[in-house]
Amino acid sequence: MLDRRPARERLGQSSPQRLTRYFVLFMACVYVALGLYLLLSTVSIFSLPSTPRRILGGVFILYGIIRFVRNYRAITGKNDEE
Template identity: 55%
Template sequence: MLDTNADDRVNRGQSQRVAMRYFVLLMAAVYVGLGTFLLVAPAHMFALPPTTRRIVGGLFVLYGLIRFFRTFRQHFRNRHDSLQR
């Protein structure tokens, strides 16, 4: 038999959602960092032609920025907007 009450289950779900928000932001930063690394790393580190490396690096940076702004708008901005109304 479970000895947890409903409040404990609700609080656990809330903390998992908060952790997920920050994990998604962390992953956005990882994409931006990986893209930046591909853009500035020496050419001999990768077996990719320089043009391909720049395109892939730019796409990683762009994707990371899009993820960051979408996550921020979805999870953080809505909370502040609802408090102001």
């Protein structure tokens, strides 16, 4: 019958919300990359001892993965309830 989608969707134009969604996914990847850097580097630009640097790296990796999964599910519309 009638196509009730917004004009932007019908015309294929991207909205600012779509750009924001991909930026959030990009930032999640940045957190994972920073965590890997903190875990794997021997010399760091941060003046942290080895143990706290590894703990912080692990926290960044875990946070980045959780953030990526939650936002990816929100973008694709997949929930645990399905």
